[in-house]
Amino acid sequence: MTPVIRFYSIQDAYGEFSNFAPYPILLDKKRWPTSEHYFQAQKFLDANVQERIRSASTPLLAARLGRDRKQRLRADWESVKVSVMRRAVEAKFRQHDDLAVLLLSTADARIVEHTDADAFWGDAGDGSGRNMLGRILMDIRTILQTERRK
Numbered sequence: 001m002t003p004v005i006r007f008y009s010i011q012d013a014y015g016e017f018s019n020f021a022p023y024p025i026l027l028d029k030k031r032w033p034t035s036e037h038y039f040q041a042q043k044f045l046d047a048n049v050q051e052r053i054r055s056a057s058t059p060l061l062a063a064r065l066g067r068d069r070k071q072r073l074r075a076d077w078e079s080v081k082v083s084v085m086r087r088a089v090e091a092k093f094r095q096h097d098d099l100a101v102l103l104l105s106t107a108d109a110r111i112v113e114h115t116d117a118d119a120f121w122g123d124a125g126d127g128s129g130r131n132m133l134g135r136i137l138m139d140i141r142t143i144l145q146t147e148r149r150k
């Protein structure tokens with residue numbers, strides 16, 4: 001049977017896979033404290049709002065700012081959010097080799113963001129969620145496996 005790796009809290013096993021884990025990334029010529037900061041900031045086209053989110057002191061605060069609907073969400077967000085997440089997560093694993101090694105160590109395990117707080121990026125707690133973050137992680141793992149086999 002395929003093993004399953006469930007992650008969520010950054011304090012627990014495989015917490016490094018969470019976007020809240022403290023692994024800065026360089027993207028769009030800027031340094032982002034976490035992939036969560038980058039993802040949340042891309043919801044907005046206003047450079048000032050993006051900058052406020054980039055400067056947030058914690059990923060939780062960045063997420064709160066990104067979820068604040070007083071700010072106007074970019075019109076195409078629903079159609080671009082998965083590719084934005086993929087870009088952020090790929091940057092994180094390419095820019096931190098220790099993370100790439102950890103991801104590769106999971107071999108062919110199914111990776112699941114396990115939380116009842118999120119039915120899109122996570123599994124909704126009962127497996128009914130889409131687990132999009134887990135899927136992105138597994139896609140990036142496949143790319144890294146292929147590259148490192150060459």
Ligand SMILES: Nc1nc(O)c(N)c(N[C@@H]2O[C@H](COP(=O)(O)O)[C@@H](O)[C@H]2O)n1
Pocket residue numbers: 019020036039063066067113117118121122133
């Ligand atoms: N720590 C945490 N708390 C929540 O309430 C969550 N929903 C998640 N999931 C992560 O949230 C990010 C997406 O946020 P949006 O709801 O799209 O603004 C993404 O990083 C999920 O992995 N995490």
